[in-house]
Amino acid sequence: MPYTYIYARPALTADCVVFGLDDEDLKILLIQRGQEPFKEQWALPGGFATVGEALEDTARRELSEETGLTNVFLEQLYTFSNPERDPREHVVTVAYYALVNLSEHKVQAATDASNAAWFCIDDVPPLAFDHAEILKTAHARLRGKIRYQPIGFELLPSTFPLRMLQGVYEKILDRPVDKRNFRKKILGMGILEERDEIETDVSHRAARLYRFNKKKYDQKVKQGFNFEI
Amino acid sequence: MPYTYIYARPALTADCVVFGLDDEDLKILLIQRGQEPFKEQWALPGGFATVGEALEDTARRELSEETGLTNVFLEQLYTFSNPERDPREHVVTVAYYALVNLSEHKVQAATDASNAAWFCIDDVPPLAFDHAEILKTAHARLRGKIRYQPIGFELLPSTFPLRMLQGVYEKILDRPVDKRNFRKKILGMGILEERDEIETDVSHRAARLYRFNKKKYDQKVKQGFNFEI
DNA sequence: CAACCTTAGTGTAATTATAACACTATGTCA
């Protein structure tokens, strides 16, 4: 059933730049396209907007359909509207970026896309459309954002040792961080809650585990507290 | 000549939140709508996207058509896609914010819109659609942005006394700023160029005029210089 | 023309935040 409008309309899509973190590296989730254009090439997960659906919901739905990921931290990044960005026609895309923790969210390549896989941020294959530019924008945003908002938790399991959180910052900022200063600062924010557990299955002294306390965080946000690292 | 697509498409618009500054207040540019819905109500300047045109160009074109403003500083703000935001149908809007200096850009209400006028940011009439929310988002962004990027110049004539620049910061941040510290900081950035002119037509000691030097600014940006105020 | 009003223009000291830095403690593993 076709739809007719008096004036031409650009097509509208939502795409997701999904960041994950393993012990080694900051990673990015890509899918391999099943159709033309750019068939077989890697691309950001995403798809066409549906009338009556907010674009953030489009982004979440497509992410779930294509990779099985649900319930992730998701924020709008930027809207890309260069008329040449899609060879078929003028397609405007609203890009989102997402943070997931790899240990609790397993990715499965799902129906729509033939294949989904994680790539190291420094070793990404050529991407379809202008997705390389979108990725670059998202990476820059992530680096900028983590410096003044504690979003690093989203990449970790719900309880984690401080070393792991420090690792998040080091991998995203791509530079070493002083352990003592980092702990002072992050604990001083008063948004981490000390748990009565320690790490297991490590071949060295086990560290205490912490949990992000969203309630305390929201409270401090309301008070205008500054979360710069 | 109608256009037909296999799947339904949301309509797409670009809207502008235009900030200006006079001696007194931070102001916002609104137009009075000539058609339904929200006929006669005040709204942000903006209009429908054209296929083949980047949305930033749409924003500039509509701004020029509706208010006569051209050549303004314009940045993307956020994309609003709530399906209920327009009573007619699902309309996604990409919002931009613009900074203009009132002394050099005179506004004229132009063809499309019946009327255009400046309003104090603290005294805005009820707005059409979700434009109040867009305005609030833009105001928050402006406040946040000016703290780490020297965009205040965009609201001033090309040469200006430091007092005026300080006024920009005070009006946007909505708090007093220490004169000596401000001068130290802003001159220390090395992006202002001292001119051999002083103010005229003032009934007190005339101040030296300065000019923003974009070349020096771009250079410092490249070196990763920090412009926090 | 003198007194007054308004804004220009300038420096220092106290406080606070940041950055640099090294050792002991505890557990695993060979």
Next chain:
DNA sequence: TGACATAGTGTTATAATTACACTAAGGTTG
């Protein structure tokens, strides 16, 4: 039991921020 790996902890030097008040210049007014 000795070697190894990471946990956990304070202090000091340096840099950045804040608070603060007077003289200078020009215009206005009685």
